[in-house]
Amino acid sequence: MSAYTDARAPYIRIDGTDRYRLTGPxxxxxxVKGSGLWVSVPRGRGFDVSVPRGLHWAVSPHDPRYLKAAALHDDLLGRGWDRVTAGAVFHDALRADGVGPVRRLVMLLAVILWRWS
Known part of the structure; x- marks a missing residue:
């Protein structure tokens, strides 16, 4: 499993929305740790955790464990990465932030299948 360079939470919520903006990279x-393959999401990048309103009781789009992974995922898609590859990075990042295996699997399937639903 890989890791972030800094475990701090470098984001702020955009008032009145379900969106966030990075305050640092x-x-x-x-x-794996030591691979030397780095992705850097720049400061100022906007992102969200897209969860249908009816499921907010099960998966809060404001849970801090999901936010850095969501920023990574949204940035990778914006760079043209395919949904499965960006989803794999999202999954690993969720694991690094302590999200359990069942929830990670559900969230991974959601980001991979989102456009086909």
Whole structure:
């Protein structure tokens, strides 16, 4: 499993929305620690955790454990990465932030299948 370079929460919620903005960069090493393959999401990048309103009781879009992973995922999609590859990075980042295996699996399937639903 890989890790972030800084475990702090570098984001703020945009008033009155379910969106966030990074106040500092998020750096993630892809694959395993020591791989040397880094993704850097720049400061100022906007992102969200897209959860249908009817499911907020089960998965809060404001749970801090999801936010850095969501920023990574949204940035990778914006760079043209495919949904499955960006989803794999999202899954690993959720694991690094302590999200359990069942919830990670559900969230991974949601981000991969989102466009096909």
């Amino acid at each position: 998020v750096m993630w090493e892809i694959g």
